[in-house]
Amino acid sequence: MRAITLIGAPTDVGASVLGASMGPEAMRIAGIAQALRARDLKVLDIGNLVGPGNPQSPAHGGFRHLDEVVAWNRTLYAATLDTLAAGRLPLMMGGDHCLAIGSISAVAQHCRSRQKRLKVLWFDAHADSNTPQTSPSGNLHGMPVACLLGHGPSALTQLTDTFPVLRAAQIAMIGIRSVDASEKHFVNEHHIDVYDMRTIDEMGMRAVMQSVLSDVDENTHLHLSFDMDFLDPGVAPGVGTPVRGGPTYRETQLCMEMLADSGALASVDLVELNPALDIRNQTAELAVELLESLFGKSTLMREPR
Template sequence: MRGITLIGAPTDVGASVLGASMGPEALRIAGIAQALRARDMKVFDYGNLLGPGNPQAPAEGGFRHLDEVTAWNRALFAATLDTLSAGRLPLMMGGDHCLAIGSISAVAQHCRARQQRLKVLWFDAHADSNTPASSPSGNLHGMPVACLLGHGPEQLTHLADTSPVLAPREVTMIGIRSVDPAERQFVNEHGIDVYDMRTIDEMGMRAVMQSALADVDAGTHLHVSFDMDFLDPGVAPGVGTPVRGGPTYRETQLCMEMLADCGALASVDLVELNPALDIRNQTAELAVELLESLFGKSTLMREKR
């Protein structure tokens, strides 16, 4: 049996819309632990991390809630590193996407200590690559990629033992369709691989995933950072920053099955689930279905070859 630890991070301090703080409990209500145990996973629920509340304050120095975001990410960094050190797969249940700074910083430090190659797949409608100079709002859930690449406040760029945490070649973005001009410039200048929605439309999801996973092998630590607004809001309404024109249910399930097939999955973020904006918890239930596919549930009837 494969060991997995659920880590709840109930906060929306990095977001512009309240509600993502209820995400972990919505996933539990939707039966996440039971579903993964049915996939022959040995599941341990770490419970919810503790951290400061959301002061709903205006931006200061280009950031909203920097101290609170830092506290949450430090707590998540420690919990993720402990889980990896114990030989278990951490599944962070957010919470908003600023939390990926803490989880991925821990994953990167873990990989460096073991001289293991890291690959991060960033499934999102947004590039999350704003900097303090370019962010129109100061919301830190729009800055995690930039922070992980070393562009951000020191308390977030130096959570791990080295900075930057990631090199641009270690990140691949999928599903992008809402990008600020400064973010576009940042992504292009850093040479980050991006499969935006036009690319998905032109190539098809299967070809996109084959290309994104082409350099992943048995020695790779694959981290999936999955924002629920990756999906079209007609499928997943319970998100704080919906963007029309996203992948369908079937396209997204194909992504999950192909990730499971590659055999390299070693850590996961599931973020930006907002029950306050959901309809009868259907987005949380959808998230659980996708996680089942990510961990091996397949719709394939024929024998795999």
């Protein structure tokens, strides 16, 4: 049985609106542990990590809540590294997307120690590539990609002993459709692979996923960082920063099934679920359905070849 550890990270200190801190409990109410156990997975829920509250302070020095974001990411870094060292797959339940700095830093450290190739898939409506100099708000959930590539405060860019945590060639973005001009410049300057919604419209999701996964091999550790606002808000209303024109339910399920088929998935972030903005917990229930597909549930009727 494959072993998975659920790690709750109940904070919205990096976000623009309150509510993502309730995401882990919403997923538990939606039956995340039971659903994964039904897939013959050995699931351990270690509960919620503990960190500082949200002071709801204005930006200072280009950031909102930097100290609190650092504290949460350090705690998550340690929990993720411990989970990987125990031979288990960490599934981080956020919380806002600033938490990916801690989880991915730990994954990168783990991969280096075992000489595994790391590939990060960033499913999001946003590029999350602002810096303190370019962010209009100072919200750190808009900066994790930049931090992971070495552009940000040292307390976040140097959680590991290697700087930067990631090289641009290790990350691919899917579903992007809301990008500041400065972010567009950052992404293009660093030559990050981006499959925005125009690309998905033109190629189709199947071809996009085939391209994304084309270089995945048996030595690849695949990390999925999944922001619930990747989906169209008509499907997933419970998010803090909805953007119209996102992938459909079936397109997203296809992504999950193809990731499962790759056999390379080894760590997951599920973030930006905001129950305060949801309708009868439907976005949390959708998140659980997607994770079921990610771990092997399929609508495929024919026998796989």
